[in-house]
Amino acid sequence: MANFLIKRALMLPLVIIGITFLLFSLTNLLPPEMRASLYAQSQKEMTPETLKEIIRLHKLDAPLIIQYSEWLKNILKGEFGYSQSANMEVTKAIKAYLPATLELTLLSIIPIFFLGTWLGVLSAVKKNSFIDHLTRAGAISSYSLPTFVFGLLLLMIFYGGFGIFSPGRYSIYSDAIIHSGNFRQFTGLLTIDALLNGNFRVFLDVLSHIFLPASVLCLGSVALLIRITRTSMLEELNKDYVRVARAKGLKENYIINFHVKRNALIPVITLVSLQFVRLLGGVVITETVFDYPGIGSWGVKAAQQLDLAGVMGFALMTAILFVLGNTIADILYALVDPRIRYE
Amino acid sequence: MEPLLKIKNLSLYIEKRGKKTKILRNISYNLYPSQTLAVVGESGSGKTLSALSIMNLLPKNAQTEGEILYKGKNLLSFSQEKMRQLRGNKISMVFQEPMTSLNPVLTIGRQISETITTHKKISRKKAIEKSANLLKRVGLSDAERRLNDYPHNFSGGMRQRVMIAISMACLPEIIIADEPTTALDVTVQAQILNLFSKLRKENEMSLILITHNMAIVSQYADFVVVFYGGMIMEKGPCEKIFASPLHPYTKALLDSLPGIGRRKIKLTTIEGMPPNFEEETGGCPFYPRCKFAFEKCAKNLPPEFEVETDRRVRCWLLTAEKCRDVRKSFDNYL
Numbered sequence: 001m002a003n004f005l006i007k008r009a010l011m012l013p014l015v016i017i018g019i020t021f022l023l024f025s026l027t028n029l030l031p032p033e034m035r036a037s038l039y040a041q042s043q044k045e046m047t048p049e050t051l052k053e054i055i056r057l058h059k060l061d062a063p064l065i066i067q068y069s070e071w072l073k074n075i076l077k078g079e080f081g082y083s084q085s086a087n088m089e090v091t092k093a094i095k096a097y098l099p100a101t102l103e104l105t106l107l108s109i110i111p112i113f114f115l116g117t118w119l120g121v122l123s124a125v126k127k128n129s130f131i132d133h134l135t136r137a138g139a140i141s142s143y144s145l146p147t148f149v150f151g152l153l154l155l156m157i158f159y160g161g162f163g164i165f166s167p168g169r170y171s172i173y174s175d176a177i178i179h180s181g182n183f184r185q186f187t188g189l190l191t192i193d194a195l196l197n198g199n200f201r202v203f204l205d206v207l208s209h210i211f212l213p214a215s216v217l218c219l220g221s222v223a224l225l226i227r228i229t230r231t232s233m234l235e236e237l238n239k240d241y242v243r244v245a246r247a248k249g250l251k252e253n254y255i256i257n258f259h260v261k262r263n264a265l266i267p268v269i270t271l272v273s274l275q276f277v278r279l280l281g282g283v284v285i286t287e288t289v290f291d292y293p294g295i296g297s298w299g300v301k302a303a304q305q306l307d308l309a310g311v312m313g314f315a316l317m318t319a320i321l322f323v324l325g326n327t328i329a330d331i332l333y334a335l336v337d338p339r340i341r342y343e
Numbered sequence: 344m345e346p347l348l349k350i351k352n353l354s355l356y357i358e359k360r361g362k363k364t365k366i367l368r369n370i371s372y373n374l375y376p377s378q379t380l381a382v383v384g385e386s387g388s389g390k391t392l393s394a395l396s397i398m399n400l401l402p403k404n405a406q407t408e409g410e411i412l413y414k415g416k417n418l419l420s421f422s423q424e425k426m427r428q429l430r431g432n433k434i435s436m437v438f439q440e441p442m443t444s445l446n447p448v449l450t451i452g453r454q455i456s457e458t459i460t461t462h463k464k465i466s467r468k469k470a471i472e473k474s475a476n477l478l479k480r481v482g483l484s485d486a487e488r489r490l491n492d493y494p495h496n497f498s499g500g501m502r503q504r505v506m507i508a509i510s511m512a513c514l515p516e517i518i519i520a521d522e523p524t525t526a527l528d529v530t531v532q533a534q535i536l537n538l539f540s541k542l543r544k545e546n547e548m549s550l551i552l553i554t555h556n557m558a559i560v561s562q563y564a565d566f567v568v569v570f571y572g573g574m575i576m577e578k579g580p581c582e583k584i585f586a587s588p589l590h591p592y593t594k595a596l597l598d599s600l601p602g603i604g605r606r607k608i609k610l611t612t613i614e615g616m617p618p619n620f621e622e623e624t625g626g627c628p629f630y631p632r633c634k635f636a637f638e639k640c641a642k643n644l645p646p647e648f649e650v651e652t653d654r655r656v657r658c659w660l661l662t663a664e665k666c667r668d669v670r671k672s673f674d675n676y677l
Contacts, residue, residue: 240443246400247438248458248509249431262448337448338493 001334008327012320019319020075020312024068027308032060038071038081038309041089046082080316081309085301090313097295098317099188100169104294105279106189107210108217113272116222117265120229124237124264125256135226143223151216151289158212165212167291174205213290217283221275228271232264239263262336269332277325281318346373346412347549348397348517353409355392355573357402367393367573369409371647374517379543379550381560381581383596384570385617390553393570394519397551398436399426413517432462435510439522441502445494451478451505452490458512477508481538500531504538511542518543519551524559536563557600561585566653569593572618572628575647579654589656592629627659635660 027035036051039058044050055061058070074081080090088096123135142150158165170178170190177183177199178190186196191210194203236242237260245255282296295314302310334340355367367389374380382390395401397411399418411418413434418426430436438444445454455474460467471490478486481504494502503523510518520539524532540563543550552564560567560581568578569592577590588594598611615632627633630640639659647655648662 240438240440241446243400244438244444244506244509245446247398247430247436248461249427249429250457250461251427254457254461259446259449263446338450339447339495 001331004330004334005327008330012323012327015323016316016319017072020072020316021068023312023315024071025064027312028064028067030308034306034308035060037084037307038312039074039079040082040309041079042082043084043087046084075316080313083298083302083307083310083313085305085307085310086298090309093298093310094295094313094317095188097293097298099190100292101280101282101294101296103189103191103206104210104213104217104283104292105276107191108214108221108279109272109276111214111218112221112225112275115218116225116272117229117261117268119222120226120268121233121256121261121264123226123230124233127234136230139223139226142219145219147216147220147283147285148289150219151212151286154212154215155289165208167209167212167289169209169293170202170206171209174202177202209292213283213286213292216286216289217279221279224275225268225271229264229268232267233260236260236264266333266337269336270329273325273329273332277322280321280325344375345415347376347414348374349410349412350374350393350397351410351412353393353396353407353411355389355396355401355408356406358404358406363406365573366405367396370573370575372568372575372578374549374551375566376516376549377543377547378565379540379552379563380566380568381564382551382553382568382570383555383557383560385555387617388570389573390555390570391521394436394521394551394553397517397519398430398434399423400430400436428462431458431510431515432513433515434517434519435513435515436519436521437503437506437510437523439525441499441506441526444506445502447494450491450493451497455490455505455509455512458509462513474508474512477511478505480511480542481505481508482534483508500527500535503527503531503535507535507538507542511546514546515548517549517551519553521553522555523552524556525554532559539563557596569596574628574657575655576629576658577656579651579656583651583654589650589654589661590629590658591633591635591660595634627657 027038032055033048033051036054036058037046039054040046040050058074059066062070078091082088083090083093086093086096119135119139123132126132154165155167159167174190178185183193183197183199183202185193187193190206191203194200194206242255242260245259246252250259280295282294282299284296284300286292287294287297295317298310299314301307302314350370350372353367353370354365356363357366358364370389370393372380382393384390392401392405396405396407397418399421401407407419409419413429418429421429445451452471452474455477456467456470459465459470459473463470465473475486475490478489483489483501483504489496494505497505507523518539523539524535527535536559539550539552542548552559554560564581566579567581567584569576569584569590571592577584577588577593584593585597588597592613595611595613599613613632618628618631624630624641626641626643627636627645630636633640637659643659645657645659645661647657649655650661
């Protein structure tokens with residue numbers, strides 16, 4: 001296992017070099033003036049004169065490979081350039097937007113996992129029962145409902161109708177507290193920070209803001225997870241070892257929970273980790289509907305405004321997250337399935 | 344002696360798309376304490392389903408009729424929970440496929456010990472100790488260490504030994520072995536069967552050995568039940584069946600057995616295919632493939648004729664009066 005982790009850690013830079021090289025070659029189709037923003041560190045540097053200076057300094061007229069190594073050097077120094085769309089440096093933009101997205105992702109992926117596997121297992125064990133049909137019908141209809149329709153519907157009912165679960169990340173009240181200086185941001189995840197600060201009111205406020213977007217994300221993915229879990233469970237339930245377990249006189253609940261589920265959840269791990277990474281990469285529509293300041297909206301804004309530094313930073317971040325997510329999935333595999341040993 | 348297990352007129356139906364097919368037809372046999380009873384027959388003759396009915400592990404679309412009396416109590420009327428307490432505890436089963444019978448993600452130790460902790464009031468630690476003992480008894484060296492191994496660390500023969508250890512875990516009175524060696528190579532077959540026979544003697548258990556291998560039957564069984572088309576064609580003590588098979592099907596099975604020092608060089612095969620359960624002819628199911636069949640066989644199902652005590656044969660050839668000629672040719676053939 002240690003070997004595997006070291007190997008994966010060594011692979012990471014290679015993967016990132018591959019991705020960045022691909023991205024960089026694509027950006028090279030743009031004129032040098034536009035690419036110069038990759039090296040600017042503030043809005044002040046965005047004048048034509050300084051940009052010309054940057055072109056000269058960073059050899060933006062030189063062949064691709066030289067340019068790429070120049071850029072890579074900058075990246076390694078931690079200089080990702082200035083994001084015009086966010087009005088700040090790329091690193092700062094990621095720091096500002098990623099925690100909000102991470103919080104939203106965590107608060108949706110946990111219910112997605114538990115709800116999805118629970119309903120999927122239930123549906124498989126009680127195959128063709130009323131509960132199975134209900135779950136499957138619910139899964140299909142929620143899956144076919146567009147995110148923004150469901151999001152707006154929820155917003156209309158709860159915010160429009162009852163005035164609860166307002167959009168945004170927190171209320172003005174919490175905003176004042178969070179930025180007051182007494183509020184220490186340990187993790188950037190406001191729910192956890194609020195609890196660590198002992199401020200229960202901010203905690204509830206943040207939670208009430210995140211509730212609707214998390215529900216929307218949850219609904220979309222839970223349906224998929226139910227289907228995968230159900231299929232996987234049904235497949236496992238037909239295997240010989242289940243009949244053997246019954247022949248041993250084990251209780252049916254025990255067989256489901258300790259024999260079948262452990263096997264059936266192996267493919268589910270892949271799906272959940274992929275969903276996790278996908279959500280982390282930003283969920284633009286949900287963020288837009290609920291006015292949630294996540295990383296997805298920034299990525300889209302950067303692309304629309306031809307903010308090259310922003311797009312590159314966003315792409316790089318997503319790539320790293322993707323590789324990390326897959327590594328975590330592989331580790332989980334090895335923990336669940338003894339046949340998988342990473343030597 | 345009272346039989347331990349008495350199967351009385353057991354019939355089994357499978358329902359598929361609203362159509363009911365009779366798979367087992369009026370099966371009756373007795374299993375006595377410390378006896379090895381062999382159930383023989385071709386694939387699809389209903390051997391496995393008859394065993395699964397004893398365990399009450401039939402598929403959901405199966406229906407049973409008749410009685411399976413275990414110590415005088417009808418297992419078919421038992422509740423699911425009562426049956427569960429019996430399974431693995433008093434009656435256990437070893438299946439055909441050792442490669443897929445064990446759960447790939449649980450350790451061997453867990454899979455043996457959970458049977459013990461389910462049925463006996465015993466601590467998990469004690470159960471693990473017992474499991475190590477069981478592994479030793481089925482001939483696995485280094486048992487304590489192997490408890491922490493997973494099924495994929497074992498070969499097919501070793502997995503079947505583990506399965507035997509599991510079936511023995513609660514010292515049951517009856518073990519049903521459903522073609523336990525079919526998936527294994529010949530040298531391992533002998534080891535596994537000798538192990539069964541040794542453990543059966545040591546613990547005074549009864550064994551129902553389901554097989555299609557007549558060589559195995561002759562070596563290990565006390566009593567033989569021959570299945571064909573979901574019916575019992577012939578049953579009797581092993582020596583008698585091998586010495587003088589009375590049913591043409593039994594005879595044909597024995598003829599298709601290779602042997603050293605046999606005069607016939609070419610092995611005989613039974614022509615034709617096993618019967619289709621969906622068409623009921625009313626006659627003997629073996630009729631289309633029987634060398635000695637005559638008109639009566641096509642129309643009327645023969646009853647079980649009692650030839651001696653303990654020996655019953657379902658064949659019209661035994662009513663010698665009306666068909667002396669056919670009978671004669673069969674006797675000559677023997």
